[in-house]
Amino acid sequence: MRARSAAVLVVAFTLAVAGASVAGESPELGTYFTLLVGRPDANATGESILVVPGTVIASGKAAEQQAADLLRVIDELKQAYRLPTIEPTASDVVFLKPGGSGKAPSVEGGPQVKVDLLALDDEKATYRLTLTEADKTLAEPTMTVRRGGRAIVGSRDGAAAPYLFLVVEPLPQTPTSRTGDDSISEPKLLNRVRPTYPAEAKQARLEGLVLIEVTIGTDGTVTSTKVVRGEPYGLTEAAIEAIKQWRYEPARNSAGKPVSAIGTVTVRFALY
Numbered sequence: 640m641r642a643r644s645a646a647v648l649v650v651a652f653t654l655a656v657a658g659a660s661v662a663g664e665s666p667e668l669g670t671y672f673t674l675l676v677g678r679p680d681a682n683a684t685g686e687s688i689l690v691v692p693g694t695v696i697a698s699g700k701a702a703e704q705q706a707a708d709l710l711r712v713i714d715e716l717k718q719a720y721r722l723p724t725i726e727p728t729a730s731d732v733v734f735l736k737p738g739g740s741g742k743a744p745s746v747e748g749g750p751q752v753k754v755d756l757l758a759l760d761d762e763k764a765t766y767r768l769t770l771t772e773a774d775k776t777l778a779e780p781t782m783t784v785r786r787g788g789r790a791i792v793g794s795r796d797g798a799a800a801p802y803l804f805l806v807v808e809p810l811p812q813t814p815t816s817r818t819g820d821d822s823i824s825e826p827k828l829l830n831r832v833r834p835t836y837p838a839e840a841k842q843a844r845l846e847g848l849v850l851i852e853v854t855i856g857t858d859g860t861v862t863s864t865k866v867v868r869g870e871p872y873g874l875t876e877a878a879i880e881a882i883k884q885w886r887y888e889p890a891r892n893s894a895g896k897p898v899s900a901i902g903t904v905t906v907r908f909a910l911y
Contacts (some may be wrong), residue, residue: 643845668759668786669734669810669905670862671848673709674744677716677725677802690720690793690802692750693772693778709806709845710871714792716804725804730846732810732907743768743805750777750794753766757781764809768792785867787811810850811867813903822893826855826900829888834881836908837873845871849878849906857897867903878906 696716721871729744735756743752750772758765763785770777777795784790786809794803824844840847847870861883869875882904889897 666759667734667736668693668756669732670754670756670764671732671808671810672754673727673806673808673846674729674746675713675725675806676728676746677720677722677803677804679721679801680723690795690804691778692782692793692795693768694793695780695782696791696804698794708789708794709847712804712806716791720802722802725802727844727846730848730907732848732905740836743807746803749803758783761812766807768805768807770794779851782807784809807891810848810905813850813852813867822866823898823900824891826859826890826902828885828887828889829859830884832881832884834877834906834908837877840870840872840874840908841910843872844910845874845908846910847874847908849908851878851882853882853902853903853904853907855887855900855902856898857887857889859862859889859897861885862899868906874908877908878904882906 644851679759710725716722716803717725728746731744733741733743733754735741735754737756737759739756741754743754747750750770753771755767755769756764757767763783765781765783767781769779780792781791782790784807789806789808792807794805794806798839848868849870850867852865852867853861854863864879864882866879890900892898
């Protein structure tokens with residue numbers, strides 16, 4: 640397996656000023672997809688378990704379990720399908736509006752996955768995943784997943800990837816404002832410290848998406864952080880350590896007085 644270089648990307652930075660209006664924004668959902676590839680033991684003998692294309696394997700885990708869940712998912716899939724190896728192979732965050740379409744990560748030479756966001760509300764999202772290979776549709780499963788939860792879709796055996804598992808995670812809502820005063824300006828980022836990709840995560844080939852709710856004080860410093868979505872192997876801690884060093888021009892009200900603001904920072908750790 641060839642080595643891959645690491646990158647840390649700020650996917651989105653969304654601030655909802657405390658007391659500011661966000662009315663009129665069109666709904667859009669970020670969905671985090673993780674592609675897992677499982678390979679059987681080449682020397683093993685006995686039965687082979689075939690994953691039917693489009694099989695929905697699991698759904699609905701709680702957000703507070705997310706930090707270590709991917710590792711649990713991998714362990715459970717290895718046991719269920721008697722696979723010695725399952726590796727995270729690719730990941731991406733896709734932003735869609737209801738009725739919109741996008742592409743989920745796929746393995747070169749394996750099935751391609753088109754994603755349609757059929758419906759969205761404050762609590763859940765409904766998707767249709769279309770798996771195709773050589774212009775042939777293999778499956779079109781439809782699933783409803785709670786925001787902040789996850790579903791896992793399995794695909795068939797194949798030469799490129801004997802076992803494919805696509806983890807689908809609609810991201811939770813970011814903080815919203817509480818009053819209609821839209822005269823408050825948003826903070827402006829003046830200095831951003833880039834998170835360091837932890838060596839343990841790189842060695843484990845673990846990618847991840849970390850969401851941190853932040854409070855920006857009247858002096859432009861980050862006064863508090865709260866984990867909305869975390870990852871294991873030090874990714875969450877690396878994101879928080881960097882974000883706490885960020886500096887802003889603070890939000891101001893109509894009189895020009897600095898005011899506090901809240902928002903969400905989304906950091907993606909990716910290997911290329």
